[in-house]
Amino acid sequence: MVRKFFDIIANNAVPAVFILISAFAIPLSGFSASYLVQELLTRIGRNSFLILSLLIPIMAGMGLNFGMVLGAMAGQIGLLFICDWGIVGIPGMVLACLIGTPIAIILGIFCGHILNRAKGREMVTSYILGFFINGVYQMTVLYLMGWIIPITNPNLLLSRGYGVRNAVSLSGIRAVLDNLIPTVITNPEGAKQFLNVNGAGSFFLIQLPFFDGTIRIPLATFIIIALFCVFIVWFRKTKLGQDMRAIGQSQSVADSAGIPVNRTRIIAIVISTVLACYGQIIYLQNMGTLNTYNSHDQAGMFSIAALLIGGASVSKASITNVFVGVILFHLMFIVAPMAGKNLIGEAQIGEYFRVFVSYGIIAIALVLHAWKRNREREAARRSLRGGNGGKA
């Protein structure tokens, strides 16, 4: 009984600590509620899809897919092409996905094969693989684009004639998905003001009398994310999902039951990579600018940190973890610099603090996982003892 209680605490310790930190930091930051809600909604729309892409490899027992940056890179290549061709709006986004998909699939297959060669070390391998592919990506984007790969738009290219600029404006698709179904929540007062400014356009105006301030909701993005959640729920119910769960728990048993273990693991990574590709495209349409050489790096780290803060572990993660994580992580992300500034007079401290938290939380989650696994292994050995051994 006590143990059970302890387990519940232990299993939700991470989110609990973050709720506590936020409870202290929010008042300190001095942000208004509507500002926070607006920021959070934006960030949920921006990041959830990326984080959701991590779920499937966890299900297949492959740990946190640090190789999701591969998918992010594929997405960025898709975006570079549509920028070059000048495809804008929703068609541009869809086309970017369409271009990114085959690249993501190829990278995913490659990643899957590598990970099958490094069983038991998936995480560190996929992490290094991210760096390796980053090298290849940089070579492609910095040297081959504009030289072998036809990129002609001078806004994209470096002045030397080849290679892509460090920052690429995605003005053509900026927020197109977020604003596809423009929705605003406000109070009646705010509604009046809003209509005065924007005119009676095709807005969904939701009026809440007690609400303070005016916030926009990226409804279309949320719908996509919701569809994706439905996809994951459905996927879990499929034979493939069942096989992945089986492999995640015991590769040897799954293998002896005739499940193609290696192939299934590759499929898991491919799905994750492709989804990360779409996730990155959604993320960047919100941001509106592409940092050609480091957008993807951060995508991986922040997504993983957010998922872990949501209470997921290396071997178990749910959709709830994703949303709890994205809210808590970004809440901290928004308030930490301000809170740091107001507390110590140094915004820099808050900046560093949130970086520290991102890395620290991953470290702690990995430690807890390894620790727990080693303990479970011990326990499993003990259970083999059977009977009354040890009592004599």
Add this chain to the structure above:
Amino acid sequence: MIKNFIKNAGWPRIIIGLFLLALFITAPFVGVNVFTSFNNTIVRFGMNGVMVLAMIPMVQAGCGLNFGLPLGIIAGLLGATLSIELNTEILAKLAELGIRYKISWLTREFLTAYREPAGFASAILIAIPIAAVLGWLYGKLLNRVKGDEMMIATYVGFSSVSFMCIAWLLLPYKHPTMVWGYAGRGLRTTISVEGYWLHILNDWLSLNFQDKIEIGGKILDVNLSIPTGMLIFFAVMAFIVWIFMRTKTGTAMTAVGSNPEFARASGVNVDKMRTISVMMSTILGAIGIIVYEQSFGFIQLYMGPFYMALPAVASILLGGASVNKATILNVVVGTFLFQGILTMTPTVFNSVFQTDMSEVIRLIVSNGMILYALTRKVRA
């Protein structure tokens, strides 16, 4: 014969060795001064050697590649900054002692003359206990997470670097050359060691050649400056590691890495050996960064140490080490090859393609090397 050589050296090493050789051969034809490049390679070899050396104990004890090297680097940075902070105070105290106890040689003149070596030595001496404590804690942690050391080491390194970012801002350093001028507190991102111990090892016993030689009708400036002191320092550190691996403890450590079950059945305390190896690795990392700084000229704080483990890891793997076996020879060969490529690719590629691909090549070579090592079939 050749087959045997290939087998012993391993394909990746041969390919990269040939690549480096090709770079050295092409260099003169594209107008790159080979001597300068070679000299740079040697200097960078000396700078990075000790940090690569830090990989040996942990690899040998079966803790895998020390992706947590930044932890040792942090200890080194603390040692370096503290030595500068306290430099004048310590020297004043020593002079006082000299006067009080009438130690004839411990005079102000003596201290001024040896201020720089003393500063360097004190940096190392301060860093070692800090590294030992951090390494001990880190070792304890790694003992609890057997099987996942590398990933956890990576993130322990990252989180400690980001934690120290906060600490650098808050620690009560006062020395005017180190803190931000406008705020009067918080350490700068880069601190020059000029006037403290810049090039103290590089210049010690350094051999300088200056000549002009004619090759194929071209006059070539030969401007060599071999950092003998730094190489000697590396050799001494390597020798210490070599000796240590031959002691009773070192032998036990190797056995732990080779087969922990065997070691346990032979009465060896496996966890203790692993902890010692992690401490050693951390201490070597701390010394390594100080050696690096005295040559580089700056102490890089904040996110500086962030990715410093990767080149060291890649170097030793390039030298032929595996995830659980490494020798001094691996360190020497690997560091030379890696730093050679790092110095040669930008210069040669710049001359040939008029573009600097060195960063990309570094990324691909170093991470490719680590990937290769990770996916190699290890004895089950």
Add this chain to the structure above:
Amino acid sequence: MSANNNAPLLQLEHIGKEYYGNRVLSDISFSIEAGEILGLVGENGAGKSTLLNILFGMPVIASTGGYEGNLYLDGKPVHFTSPNQALSAGLGMVHQEFSLIPGFTATENILLNREVLNGSLMSYVFSDRVSTLDRDAMRHRAEAAINTLGVHISPDMTVSEMPVGYKQFIEIAREIDRKNTRLLFLDEPTAVLTEQEAEILLIALKKLSKQGIAIVFISHRLSEVKELCSRILVLRDGTLVTDVPAKTLTTREMASLVVGRESSKKEEAVEVEIPEQPVEEENINETLGTTTLSKKKKKKKPALKVEHLWVDMPGETVRDVSFEVQKGEIFGIGGLSGHGKLGIPNGIMGLYPAGGKVKLFGKKLTLNKPRAALSRKMAFVSEDRRGVGLLLDEPLDWNITFTAMQTQGRFLFGIPYIFQMRNELAMAKETKKFIESLSIKCTGPSQKAGELSGGNQQKVCLAKAFVLRPDILLICEPTRGIDIGAKALVLDTLKEYNRENGTTIIITSSELEELRSVCDRVAIVDDGEIVGILPASRPAEEFGMLMMGEKMRVALEYTE
């Protein structure tokens, strides 16, 4: 389904198998009819698992050169090259180790990779794997399979929460759910079950056989075999020694068939020699004890006294073991694998969590610390040569001298506790000595241990123990996996060592004959407890009875 109704379900004709020139099976022929229950008994290493590997087309068979003879299913020749082929042909197998996924429910496990699927358009475009599972149908099928067995297990129960017995039923249910399963192999299904559970299982199996499913029941519990099976096959040393109806054999006869050495004259001649040995050795030891070892030692005090030892070694659990070993004695511990015989020495040496009391020359030994045992001049040769016994990646001199270096401070120079380096010269010298005396085939002390053959590796392990100059030597499976020549040499070496140095030796082995030929007394372990200690001179079938779970503690009288 079957083309020829008169043909037996499965027929084996002259099946044989060699591993690297080592014959493990020869000329096995028998057949199974539908609905028949066959008992297959034999010692460890008698060839049962090889036979199963052949039947199920395990890749290990093909990769080691295939097998001899022919298999017929329904009168048609078959040759399986993968387990899946065998499974789809209607063969089912329940392994000794559970092959279940702990976090899955009974239903999910029973239908693992045979899930009932809902059809969908997606499955047409991609593959069946993207169809969703029809959980209700799955549940019904699982329930049906469980009901066939006559037990009541909820199909929604998670396997990790089940008692061991249930898991066994789930394994069997999984095999019988396969619609075409006609022949079921059960490898020691009752080993983990309580008596009641075992009874239920036997009833369930009989029920299955009535439905026309043939069963091959592999077990060491002879009484169960006798109760359940209609025919009994006894396998010994790779040959089929008996194929008779179960009713015609008593368990005692069965036991003697299993361990072999029926009371034929020739074999008795061998046995006669043995009883004389202890007498001789005891005399030698008496003299040794007084002359060479001058330590004051109370007479009658045993070298090793073990009381109520339990050891938590996975797969080799020791529950409650007490015995004494006299100084200078060679003491054997035998028994079937998995019953805990290996746990005893491993526990005494502190390699696995253990409890109870162990006294060494009258003084208490600290358990759970290998170092404690080693410093009391005990040496240990592990059964797991490659896993525990050797540093495969290190040279021979390391392997041989390492333990002595670490525990006794030998092969070092320098100042103790402060700075000690290994003395490679001394190491090489000592190693050369052993290479010569044990005739280890190698290129020299600097060769890697992993490069040696099994027999030579075992000699290295022995050398490692001898270097320690032990008072008590514990050896597990000294001859496992080595060729016959090396076997004899290893055993002779042990005997010689015992004779020359008066060292007390405890040998643990699955090979009863080996124990009987070397030891003075042999203890038989069954289910984590010693069921009897007999002088090696007793007839083999008595040991056999003990081993086969016929707990006759009558033999205990011999220990005094």
Add this chain to the structure above:
Amino acid sequence: MFVAFLKFLMRWFQRLIVLAALIALGVWLFYIGREHQIFLDNKTSGNFKALEQINVSVNGGEISELMQRERDVKKVVGPKFEIRAEIFDEDGEIVSTISKEIKICFSKDIMINLPTLAAGEENFIVPAPK
């Protein structure tokens, strides 16, 4: 055996169709999603003299007033757009109004020579300036 092969062939055939459909989708997206720059040029071209003033709006957007030798640029998305122009004389009176739907199809940027357009000729589309 044959049936299995046929099934296999069938499946690959279907996959090819899906692939083709995806590529077609890509082309279609390219077609409808492409952003074009429309340069509006009020300069003399051949026989058609520059107009005094012309007010042009593209797709009903903001009107730009172009005097003689003036040039403006508009962005449109998609393969076709609608242009509406009002042509003025020296006195600032509307002379005529033109409304036209223009197709760009796959080409990127185009320039419209407004005098030619005003004259009702067909070849008013000229290559875009670099």
